Amino acid sequence: MPEATVIPLEPRDGRDARARRAEKAANRPEPVTPEPPTTEPAEWERKVAGALAFLRRRFTGDYEIDDFGFDADLTDHVLLPPLRPLYNKWFRVETRGLDNVPDTGGALIVANHSGTIPVDALMTTLALLDHHPAHRHLRLLGADLVFTLPIVAPIARKGGNTLACNADAERLLNAGNLVGVFPEGFKGIGKPFSERYKLQRFGRGGFVSAALRTGTPIIPCSIVGAEEIYPMVGNAKTLARLLGMPYLPVTPLFPWLGPIGAVPLPSKWIIEFGEPIETKDLGGPAAAEDPMLVFNLTDQVRETIQSTLYTLLMQRRSVFF
């Protein structure tokens, strides 16, 4: 039998895999076999059993989602696995400074945004889930456009993302989640190719006040490589406005080559998590009302990401290697 692509069907929550399997086996009704099997089930048979259990759970609605609509079962088994080849083989993502991300408790990861479509958000999610020792789920804050689009909106919610607003950010942080935010927003992701490494304005610093109010650390995160996946050399502004989109990218390959043009270029990626900026001792909720402090902190985070970005660029041998 040829080797098939293996989709792990165990929840990746950092617990011991064997313990999890045992627990799962205990929960599942005992198979009524005519006689006890004489051999251990083969690896592929266990996979089939796992896939069947997954299908049964989906079919009967027997899974849990949290208040934000995060469906861990679906995210781990369906939404993220197809992205792994992209992460490992296509972009060959290298992560640095993962030990700056705490194993437990709330933290706000602030990153630069680029690449025309938010592939960088997905890669950061995978980096933390697969390569962080605690296998943490990153809960991203998305623009409201994401939640108005059919198909995209429910998938975004099921993947654990929610609307970028202070209420949601603080609720997630207070519950001890790892929250990711891209303060550049559409300005960042839709920046022209000529300004690809230059960070845009960091919004109004809403993310800083959320961190201050919840006393959670801010972790600056620099992503290099997303800039080159879709080099946006033009922007069909009028058409974009007609379609109600923030921009409509024109790249050397898209839309000229149709679907082939939508394949991202295989740039080499580096994701670096910087030293956490502690906000616990800065004065709590009262400090969040101090605009000067918020602006300064916003600037500090932005500068850190920008300078790390330049350092990483110098270290990267070329765009593709």
Next chain:
Amino acid sequence: MPPRVVLVTGVSRYLGSRLAAVLAADSSVERVIGVDTVPPKPEIEKALGRTEFVRADIRNPLIAKVIAQAEVYTVVHMNVIATPLGAGGRTAMKEINVIGTMQLLAACQKAPSMRKLVVKSTTAIYGSSPRDPALFTESEEPRALPKSGYAKDAVEVEGYVRGFGRRRPDVTLSLLRFTNFIGPTIESMLTRYFSLPVVPTVFGFDPRIQLCHEDDGIEALRRSTLEEHPGIFNVGGEGVLLLSQAIRRVGRPSFPVPAPGVSVVAQVFRRAGLVDFSPEQMRYLEHGRVADVSRFAKEFGWSPRPTAQAFEDFASRSSGGFSGDFAAAAEQKILDALARRRTANRSAAAGALGA
């Protein structure tokens, strides 16, 4: 302090009659007066116990006389109707909801005996939009105010209630915003929706829904009537279900309708008298609505059962075609076949070895 005389409006409807029955069974309540425009059905009347029914229209000044003569201490206003089907048209519904509340509150304002007002409202006042935070707190301002129907009525009713609170600061005001009700006996938009043989959904959307079990709704109202809990509270079960998940749990097939065709389908259902989909409800089926219920739990020291449990009580009684047992049995069959194959292979291998 005993709550003495309690007046319940909307007593001929399901929740109103159940609350009146619970209060009538409580010996600490001196009198229970039920008001409605139509007399309760005989089976409801039996359950009402010692409730005194007054057939009065709360749109009519007569209600003031009832309140004054009986020296009503607590008024529980439950006569805000959610569906035009039950009220005889949208105009009549609006009349009962808005004008009725105005008249009732005017009467209450004049009644010196009155010390407490409990109002059943709805989280529908928050609307449903993709630009709202994941959970609504009581202080949240909706991004898009409901433009029509029940939700708009409820917004107006709450406005009058706030005005009343300002004019009568001596009255304890409890405003309960309930999430959608569900349960084995209640008839609501959602129970009818989930009982359709094929459940239509909006293509490309899967909203989060939050539910309140009917029994817990009654309990919340009972507690606010007999205890002192001033304030505005979201009332519902903790946790959420996705619409798709709920449809699967009730064991029915769903049928996604693309957004442009939704209003046509909704109209067909309305004409057929199956489910009364209003435009807000369509938005609800796209974006859902979840409220933060922690304030209620903290104040009352009690919580309604979680959404999933409330839904389970409904789903177990009105389950559709395929059930979980079927899926589990199919899974088991395949696993058994695999196990048999394994044993057969093993014995074949052993046989080959022996020969």
